[in-house]
Amino acid sequence: MSEAAHPYRGVAIALATLHGKAEALTPAFAAIGARLVMAEGVDTDALGTFSGEIERGLPMLDTAIAKARLGMAATGLPLGLATEGSFGPHPVIGFLPLHRELAVLVDDTRGLVIAEWLDSQQARYGGCLLQTGDILEEAQLQRFGFPEHALIVRSEPFAPGGPVSKGIRDRSALEAAIDTCRRASLLGQAWVETDMRAHMNPTRMQQIALLAERLVSRAGACCPQCRTPGFGKTGILPGLPCADCGTPTAAVLSEVASCSACGFRDVRGRSDGLTEADPAQCDLCNP
């Protein structure tokens, strides 16, 4: 599709964010001539801050749509953009962190929500407990990506009203915060973790920028049947046949793209072109 034909070319889109995400989101939208309008004075944290856990899809989607709507209400624009992130241990490979980021474009002129997800294992995400006398080791600080990636320090066990320091990017401030939090702790312990707010975590900012490109690209793809924007992958179908015996396996057979407006579905082969599964994945050949 040529840039001129993008359905969101030249539009104004409300963005409610406290955490400097505009910097990461703007380039992808600027590339189609769309303008992001900052919604001033909207407290997106009122919708909840990080739980620290990977949530199920639906609550994230609802939260992102609610955030986009806050921006639309504050600016009076019929289009709104929001992102929502969650972090946790990888569901399959437990020792790897998983970062899931969602971006939504809410379009009240067409009655649409266009959503795009991004899963990444590149996250700078983690935390550690410091007992009395423990020193935060250099190797741990490097895993956190400090000081480019900011840290949060709090007392452990944490009590409401107890000391919390956020956005720490300075070594002496970090040590002072650890000291304060240990003194306030019944057990003399402090908890140190990565600050996952976008402007405090450059790795997350990069993922948001990449996600913005994908969202713009999806918003530019129109349904072949009704021309509604946002046509794209909505699911997968398992059943890739075993290369030896032809039995359907649990591996992905095809990708499904569908339209939220008219229900048109397009089932295509895998994007990597694979048509047969490794017999190692076959229940008959490799029980």
Ligand SMILES: [Zn+2]
């Ligand atoms: Zn087989």
Ligand SMILES: [Zn+2]
């Ligand atoms: Zn359609």
